[in-house]
Amino acid sequence: MEEYLKSQGVERLELVVASSIGADLAMAFLTGTKLPIGHVFFDGGQFAQIGKGMRRMMTPFLYFAIKSLYWSKGGTLKKILWCDDDSIKPYFIAAGKNLxxxxxxxxxxxxxxxxxxxxxxxxxxxxxxxxxGSIEDHFKYRQAVMEAYPCGHYPVFEGYDHMQYQIRDPKGFAEMLAFIAAHDGMPKLPFIRKCEDPI
Structure with a gap:
């Protein structure tokens, strides 16, 4: 990935954004890249400490779950995620098709x-x-990440489910990211629990 970015003339990444399982992969990239990075925003990163045996068992179940999105034309989306918004169905269907x-x-x-x-x-x-998000399943991983990276920021989107803000309001999500890159801090949004608040 770094070679590709450099071939495109990228010498610095102002903001890296990763969601869900992609956050694990982005973390691997961060620890290996020599490119300067301004900020990183993880939205609902799993950061799950799961053994290899369990991961092998999970693969076929996840494969059929994601493939079902393509086979059912998005009909199984609400069973896999918390929503079945028409605006995001085409992306999940395409993911199921190409997986x-x-x-x-x-x-x-x-x-x-x-x-x-x-x-x-x-x-x-x-x-x-x-x-x-305060009501997402991945919230349970927050404490372990806080202990590993005590100098990081840990905003909680109160009342939100997994990736719900970026899916329901992509413009607002993008504006929040732009604010972080420009001001080195979170904007004051009404649903954000302060970073320093206790879990």
Whole structure:
């Protein structure tokens, strides 16, 4: 990925954004890249400490769940995620259509690690934002991430489910990200529980 970015003339990443299982992969990228990075925003990152055996067992179930989105023309989306918005169905259907078992297996094995979280400098941590919705299942991973990266930021979207803000209001989500990049902090949005508030 870094070679591709450099081939495109990218010398700095002002903002890296990753969601759900993609946050695990973005973290792997962060620990290996030499490109300067301004800020990182994780939306509902799983950061699950799951052993290899369990990951192997999960793969076929996740494969059929995601493939079902294509087979059912999005009809199973609400069973897999919390919503079935018409605006996002085409993306999930396309994901189901294009998914291969081999690619999913590689992604699962490369993420959901059972190892310790990678070490990040205090300076890098100060520019990391780990956001979780207060009612999403992944909220349970927040404490472990806070302990691993004590200098990071941990806003909670009160009353929101997994990735719900970016799906329901992509414009507002983009404006929030632009604010973080420009002002090195979270904007004051009414549903955000303050970063320093206790869990």
């Amino acid at each position: 291969t078992y081999t690619n999913l297996r590689r992604q699962i094995l490369d993420s959901l690690e059972d190892k310790l979280f990678p070490s990040l400098s205090k300076e890098m941590q100060r520019h990391l934002y780990f956001e979780f």
